[in-house]
Amino acid sequence: MIEIKNLEKYFTIKAKFSDRKIVHAVRRASLTIPDGGAVSLIGESGCGKTTIGRMLCGMETPSEGTIIINGQDISKLRRGARARLLQKIQLIHQDPYQALNPTHTIQQMMSATLKKMARQKKKGAEWISQRTNELLKLVGLDPSTILFKYPHMLSGGQKQRVIIARALTVEPEMLVADEVVSMIDVSLRLGILKLLRSLREKFNISILFITHDIASARYLGSNTELYVVYKGMIIEKGLTEQVIRQPHHPYTQALLSAMPILKGIEKPGKDRFVLTSQFRQSEEEQVGCLFADRCPFSQPICSEKRPELISQGNSTDAYACFFPEIRDVAAVSVDH
DSSP states (O other): OEEEEEEEEEEEEEOSTTOEEEEEEEEEEEEEEOTTOEEEEEOOTTSSHHHHHHHHHTSSOOSEEEEEETTEEGGGSOHHHHHHHHTTEEEEOSOTTTSSOTTSOHHHHHHHHHHHHHHHHTOOHHHHHHHHHHHHHHTTOOHHHHTTOOGGGSOHHHHHHHHHHHHGGGOOSEEEEESTTTTSOHHHHHHHHHHHHHHHHHHOOEEEEEESOHHHHHHTOTTSEEEEEETTEEEEEEEHHHHHHSOOSHHHHHHHHTSOOOTTOSOTTOBOOOOOSOOOOOSSOOSSOTTTTTOTTOOGGGGTSOOOOEEOTTSSOEEOOSSOOOOOBGGGOOOO
8 A cells, every 4th residue: 555665854953053953864764554454663762753654644745765655656746636645644643632622622623524524425414423423433432422522521542532533534544653552541552552453454444553662563463564763764674573572683672671571470591681871863974873872782893884674585574783683682572
């Protein structure tokens, strides 16, 4: 359905006086999202995951590279055709508390989009009301208790479900779920993840799942593809279960090592390593590996030459590392 090729994004920021600096947010990112499939992007805050999602939704313009949707390069389409194509890709915002208009009821927000759909389908007010109820029930909400409430009267989980229902009003073919469970209570997260998986199975909706939580990405399905992003570059990819079980890149291993494991059930003989330095965007473009300054296994060549993302044999696995040793990381074992 969607193919992203060598996508790049630069942001120019104003520094002291008249100086300007360029921040390289996304570096030659390439990925494919199949029809009805799910792909996860993981990485720490500031690594460029959300920027990739925003470019896919048309909210940011790529500096370089192409985005092909259903065989069409969106950069070569006229404005109207581009808008109609991008309508099929809907973003589920990270913060449910900021994504809803506080002055509108849920009914008003849902009907605003459905009125446009009704004109296209030549339907009336009865269809709008019926469709609103259907969508709210689909995401697990009771229309009779939700419709006439304002956002501040709902819980975080209810708001996130309303946002998903609103995204479904235009009958999308794909959802970009940007950290959809990071701002709600832990007890409510599983329900949202179940809902996304259910929508994918029932309606063949593709999902780009953006997260820093590997466990959440794994819940969407072990046969889905996982892309690890660092400083805008995809540094490892493969089937979710395979990447979790056998991570090659040290950054992926560090992410897995950061996963909490209940005391008393951690398997003996496993090592856990912690990154001592903080993530930061370099003011100048790095020559070598982007992770070299934080990697505990860095060698001189890592600072001199940047490794390419190379596929391994006939498998879908690929990683950008000169020394891709599979280390016995503690949190790789996530059975519990």
